[in-house]
Amino acid sequence: xxxxxxxxxxxxxxxxxxxxxxxxxxxxxxxxxxxxxxxxxxxxxxxxxxxxxxxxxxxxxxxxxxxxxxxxxxxxxxxxxxxxxxxxxxxxxxxxxxxxxxxxxxxxxxxxxxxxxxxxxxxxxxxxxxxxxxxxxxxxxxxxxxxxxxxxxxxxxxxxxxxxxxxxxxxxxxxxxxxxxxxxxxxxxxxxxxxxxxxxxxxxxxxxxxxxxxxxxxxxxx
Amino acid sequence: xxxxxxxxxxxxxxxxxxxxxxxxxxxxxxxxxxxxxxxxxxxxxxxxxxxxxxxxxxxxxxxxxxxxxxxxxxxxxxxxxxxxxxxxxxxxxxxxxxxxxxxxxxxxxxxxxxxxxxxxxxxxxxxxxxxxxxxxxxxxxxxxxxxxxxxxxxxxxxxxxxxxxxxxxxxxxxxxxxxxxxxxxxxxxxxxxxxxxxxxxxxxxxxxxxxxxxxxxxxxxxxxxxxxxxxxxxxxxxxxxxxxxxxxxxxxxxxxxxxxxxxxxxxxxxxxxxxxxxxxxxxxxxxxxxxxxxxxxxxxxxxxxxxxxxxxxxxxxxxxxxxxxxxxxxxxxxxxxxxxxxxxxxxxxxxxxxxxxxxxxxxxxxxxx
Numbered sequence: 001x002x003x004x005x006x007x008x009x010x011x012x013x014x015x016x017x018x019x020x021x022x023x024x025x026x027x028x029x030x031x032x033x034x035x036x037x038x039x040x041x042x043x044x045x046x047x048x049x050x051x052x053x054x055x056x057x058x059x060x061x062x063x064x065x066x067x068x069x070x071x072x073x074x075x076x077x078x079x080x081x082x083x084x085x086x087x088x089x090x091x092x093x094x095x096x097x098x099x100x101x102x103x104x105x106x107x108x109x110x111x112x113x114x115x116x117x118x119x120x121x122x123x124x125x126x127x128x129x130x131x132x133x134x135x136x137x138x139x140x141x142x143x144x145x146x147x148x149x150x151x152x153x154x155x156x157x158x159x160x161x162x163x164x165x166x167x168x169x170x171x172x173x174x175x176x177x178x179x180x181x182x183x184x185x186x187x188x189x190x191x192x193x194x195x196x197x198x199x200x201x202x203x204x205x206x207x208x209x210x211x212x213x214x215x216x217x218x219x220x221x222x
Numbered sequence: 223x224x225x226x227x228x229x230x231x232x233x234x235x236x237x238x239x240x241x242x243x244x245x246x247x248x249x250x251x252x253x254x255x256x257x258x259x260x261x262x263x264x265x266x267x268x269x270x271x272x273x274x275x276x277x278x279x280x281x282x283x284x285x286x287x288x289x290x291x292x293x294x295x296x297x298x299x300x301x302x303x304x305x306x307x308x309x310x311x312x313x314x315x316x317x318x319x320x321x322x323x324x325x326x327x328x329x330x331x332x333x334x335x336x337x338x339x340x341x342x343x344x345x346x347x348x349x350x351x352x353x354x355x356x357x358x359x360x361x362x363x364x365x366x367x368x369x370x371x372x373x374x375x376x377x378x379x380x381x382x383x384x385x386x387x388x389x390x391x392x393x394x395x396x397x398x399x400x401x402x403x404x405x406x407x408x409x410x411x412x413x414x415x416x417x418x419x420x421x422x423x424x425x426x427x428x429x430x431x432x433x434x435x436x437x438x439x440x441x442x443x444x445x446x447x448x449x450x451x452x453x454x455x456x457x458x459x460x461x462x463x464x465x466x467x468x469x470x471x472x473x474x475x476x477x478x479x480x481x482x483x484x485x486x487x488x489x490x491x492x493x494x495x496x497x498x499x500x501x502x503x504x505x506x507x508x509x510x511x512x513x514x515x516x517x518x519x520x521x522x523x524x525x526x527x528x529x530x531x532x533x534x535x536x537x538x539x540x541x542x543x544x545x546x547x548x549x550x551x552x553x554x555x556x557x558x559x560x561x562x563x564x565x566x567x568x569x570x571x572x573x574x575x576x577x578x579x580x581x582x583x584x585x586x587x588x589x590x591x
Contacts, residue, residue, distance in 0.1 A: 052588075057499075057500055057585040058585045079499075079505070082499075082500060082501065083503075084502070087501075088497075088500045090497070094493060094496075096494060098231045099223075103228075107498060110507060111507070
């Protein structure tokens with residue numbers, strides 16, 4: 001069955017330092033709903049910049065970027081887009097050290113009109129989903145690297161986004177934990193989430209259904 | 223989890239740093255509380271001098287900056303008493319002497335027939351009738367452990383206590399009263415009094431009578447209430463200005479301390495702020511969080527400052543010179559002023575770091591190491 005394009009990027013250019021540094025050079029990319037794609041490439045090739053633009057963290061210099069029917073070049077307020085349309089998972093979990101797993105997962109929910117009780121319940125449910133139901137009240141320092149990354153994934157799912165944008169999720173993990181995390185993404189993909197994974201690790205990228213290669217700010221091949 | 227809980231937890235991340243910041247602001251708050259209490263105590267003391275017993279207003283020398291130095295011709299008392307609408311007038315001489323190891327005791331030179339107008343009730347013993355006799359105030363009697371039959375020394379002259387009086391004014395009841403003639407003689411001020419207390423006939427117009435007195439006697443000034451004290455005494459005004467200056471200083475010093483603490487906290491959490499922006503937090507929410515931390519720190523400072531202020535004031539009153547002069551009074555407006563100062567410090571101190579936090583680009587913040 002032909003699925004709708006949830007991400008559509010045309011001739012995307014992103015420059016820094018007043019045009020002196022070209023991070024993305026005429027990038028074209030199409031991602032269908034419920035697809036799991038990986039973008040591979042060496043450090044500095046522009047893959048993280050592309051991910052940041054897809055997630056509304058950066059604005060393109062030129063080109064077209066449509067994500068879940070939102071034109072990111074035209075949209076003035078990207079906060080709402082980030083809160084509702086996408087979920088980010090970073091290489092470093094970036095959890096708030098003084099908050100418990102459950103409290104960390106609630107962070108994105110503050111922008112939704114939910115009661116404190118609803119936030120608690122939703123966070124608990126998400127932690128169950130990632131297999132951390134027995135670690136709800138643990139602070140990050142009491143969790144292993146893999147568990148912290150799972151909390152970060154639960155946080156990314158907090159507002160039930162259709163798209164997960166994942167930046168080197170296993171970069172700081174041992175292979176067993178890394179494998180577990182990738183399996184979790186596969187499961188989430190099967191449940192209907194679109195996943196865009198950025199990595200320089202070929203073994204990790206191979207778990208995606210499509211792999212794109214990037215070099216010098218351009219997508220070279222599929 | 224509630225948003226306020228997050229703000230609270232953020233403050234607790236660096237407990238020592240937060241504690242020192244709170245302590246810094248608290249000292250400013252404590253100073254405001256202590257000065258306010260002393261100021262209120264002084265106001266009440268001054269009121270005690272200005273309004274005595276049944277007196278509707280008092281009269282002092284015009285053009286002076288300290289009420290205690292007022293010098294009014296004693297004959298004016300009789301002249302004022304003759305005015306239409308005036309029921310009674312009493313001339314009183316005030317002096318301040320070290321008595322019974324207390325360095326600053328208010329000493330009243332009065333005529334015994336003026337006791338009803340001055341509200342002096344003798345609660346034990348009898349009034350003075352001889353030159354070297356005096357009455358002791360109820361509070362002074364208890365504090366100094368002196369009563370009828372004991373003696374007190376004023377300027378090397380020994381006086382026997384014949385009675386204990388009570389006026390209801392803490393300030394007056396901390397002093398002693400002796401005959402007007404004797405005090406004039408001790409102070410070399412024969413024929414002069416410090417103040418004339420005036421009681422009006424029922425229905426008399428105080429405003430008109432005061433105007434008439436000031437017109438007829440340009441060397442005199444009338445004081446109907448404490449708000450007119452500045453006509454004869456600049457002490458309270460000066461203290462009030464000093465309190466205001468110290469409050470402003472507390473805002474500036476506290477504000478810089480809070481700015482520094484919150485700024486450091488924002489720098490340390492740059493990456494975290496990037497993540498919060500990435501998960502959809504608006505700039506307004508980031509601003510609210512950082513400002514909230516700053517304001518909450520200052521609200522904690524109020525609690526600590528209150529405690530330090532009250533303890534500090536009580537320690538001050540252990541000093542005989544302070545105890546003899548005033549009783550600190552804690553009024554609502556003092557606490558309100560402390561609250562406003564603390565809140566302003568929080569707001570002003572947190573504004574710049576909060577602004578900086580909102581200006582962080584989410585993408586750059588995520589790359590921050």
